[in-house]
Amino acid sequence: MRGQHFFFILTVLFLGTLLTTSIWYTSNDSHLEPHRLPALKKTEKRAPSVSSDNCNDCSHVEPDKLPPQKKTEKKAPSVSSDNCNGCSKVINKVLEHYSQTWTKQEENYLKYRSQLHTRCRGSDKAILTQANTPVGSKIVYDGERKTIREVTPELFRTFVKESPFSNKTWNTCAVVGNGGILTNSNCGNTIDSTQFVIRCNLPPLENEFKAHVGSKTNIVTANPTIFINNHVEPHRLPAPKKTEKRAPSVSSDSCNDCSHVEPDKLPQKKTEEKAPSVSSDNCKGCSKVINKVLEHYSETWTKQEENYLKYRSQLHTRCRGSDRAILTQANTLVGSKIVYDGEKKKVYEVTPELFRTFVKVSPFSNKTWNTCAVVGNGGILTNSNCGNTIDSTQFVIRCNLPPLENEFKAHVGSKTDIVTANPSSYMKKYGALSGQRRPFVDNLQIYGNSMMLLPAFCVVKSTPLSLQALYTVEDFEIPIQPVLLNPEYVQSLTDLWRSQGLKEIRLSTGFIMVSLALEICTNVHLYGFWPFSNHPHGFQPLTHHYYDDEKATYFHAMPSEFKLLLQLHSQGVLRLHLGQCGEQSLHVVPWKTQKYSAFLVSSG
Template sequence: MKWALVIAFRKLTVTSVFMLTSCCIMLVFWELNCDWSLVTLPRPWMKNDRKVWKRCEQQNIWSTHTNSSKNVSDLITEVTGLMHCDWERNTTEQNRHRALLHSCCNASGGLFLAQTNTHIGQHLIFEAERKKKYTLNQELYNMLPQSVPWNKGNLGHCAVVGNGGILLNSSCGAEIDKADFIIRLNIPPMNYSSDIGTKTHLVTINPSQIINSFRALAYARMPFVSRVSEFGPASLVLPMFSFTACQDPSLRALYTLMEGSPKTQVLLNHPDYMYCLASKWKRLKKRLSSGFIYTSIALELCQQVHLYGFWPFPLDLSHKPLPNHYYDNVGPVKNVHAMPQEFQLLLQLHRQGALQLHVGPCAH
């Protein structure tokens, strides 16, 4: 009987050690794969957030689920309450997200196509059409920068400026212009300087804009050159290898700017980086918006990240009707992006102190 108990105890011990080891391996595997789309709200007992929770422990706006049964008006009321809480920068959270993004996607080394991360004859696989390839030729290779811009990160205080109607009459322009590095999305109109500022360092464009707003550059090209010139010395980013349909309009834009605005640096997103980033946020189940993509990029490359113009609701903080964009009321294309879910994740990052989300008027 005694020996039977000893043998049973040894088996139990071996089993326990095996299970514990397996759990540790799974945790390490999860961390290395950095599926940080599962980011969760901070809890009252987390030391890094204790000061925020002392002031705002009742502000439990979002559940960990992406869908909410609350109506828009109730959500806006609660978001307003959260924005009245004192925001506190959390360098621990910033560094954690920066490390996770660097390990899974590496914007500093692979965000843009460059001569250092490509070679002539390389088959570039389109981000969203993985069976389609583009063979990099000598001509396009020569147009690429020698190295990836901003490959050392450390861009300092960054502002990512969305185009939401919440920016209208916000008087945020002066505050935005104080940033060291300013990112704008989809070449927006710049004649709202008091609300959006005047400076730009990086601006994106959607190929659909080239097709719809500039007639695919098949006719007069100067309106396009003139529009891009509004952003001064800013670099322009083309998502040439997102879909095969993006290839031709992006090439036309590239050649047009080489002739009409040779000082404008044109950058091409690396499809491998974009695919990796989309994979890490696959929980959203829809295509990432430009704003969410460049927020992720800023989290890796910047020391501080401030967001403006991110607002998925048709009402402002006072529950008054709001245009979709600060410059027009054209609605978003349905079922393409998961805007409310993206905003939820941005709120979580705001509460963690990893970035600061600015909604409503800016204080002076």
């Protein structure tokens, strides 16, 4: 079977490295000083694409100058004691077990490989990664079992994101020690012809050595003894190729239930943000509910740090959106069962093909953004002049593939880092992508290389529609990055907000995004969140979306999600913008707490 010897070779490497490290610990303790790990390059630290080789105890087989030997054939003859001062006994014993004619025994190989994979999991655990060793973990030294080191954020930053060996198998691997037996061996071309080459302890490969040991290298070990004795400095792993599927670097915005808050036509009058009390003349009795909203909406808004941290802590502890909001290869393995959040009795098994579409790791892990704009599509954005204000934030999330060009840009902006895409948003307009897909692709170009969030596992019928959108993006090779919403995260959010009094059967995608923003963003601003049929300033009638003529549906009742958002605004947790932004951009007002300083972002 091709490539099945990989895990055995990997184990040989680590056995050798362990022995070398143990020897070094006992002989060089007095020379070891802790030092700060090298800083990362600005590019995201990722494990290079490598094959999985290994090598033996390199500390015993790496002379700098290879000893002069006569050119020998591979088959070793029986030796006498005349040539090696009595060593013939042990060497002849070796030769008894060494067969020149070698045949792979598949059954034996699979037995060892199975044991290594089951008990050791080298493919996932051989190296420290951000996926297997989080901040705060205790690392126990394998050579000094009573000594531990806690993983600090600085140390964690140096770990690669995930193991380069996960779900990979290579066909041919060459593990190259540094023994003198390689002198005049002419093995260089043979070694370099293998798919992956691992070498030990930074050996010399140039000039007279190349013909005998080759030069191709995919992994090279570097025990500290090499640095101490030869003053060699380690180098960082190379950045991944651009073609590797990666989650884009994004900030953490969100939006409310966009289907309820995105009317098309804009109110005619230019209004100030402060909402006056309104009469019932313009909205046929809707003034009661809108005036109730205005009672809770404060023009002078101040962030309440204690309230914000309380909600953020609950979201991080109970929901873990930074790691679980989207399906990744780190949190959802092949063979996992995905439970639909809208149909609890339905499950979907993760196949290798579906697994391939997942991003490697969450783009939100260990990241925090200062300012986030979550943009709904409500008609309240018409003539709002909020475009520049929205675009001035670090990260912008939008809902359901809204139009951003031409007459809309000045009022809603164009910057996009995440855009949600419920199947309903393209099912009718683009025929569920079952026919011509070019118009859909052309319209996605305005979002650049943002993330397109697909709720593929809300209900069963959403799965093929979401995957069709994902495959369309792949087929046309456009820069937008499709990602899949994790239904397990949605369920945890539902449970949390129910405990806060929200009784929705299922949270809207937009409210889910608001929750994510509260967890990973310091200052969250909401725009276009107004579900009512009339504007709070002047009571002009509004359409449902800023880009169409559909009428708004809420007249005499306050939607429960909007009510909760209004509560969070009043408590200083997030900022809900209901008025005109004008030409001014965000004003940054410094504020401080006992633990740290930051900036409070407000609009004039």
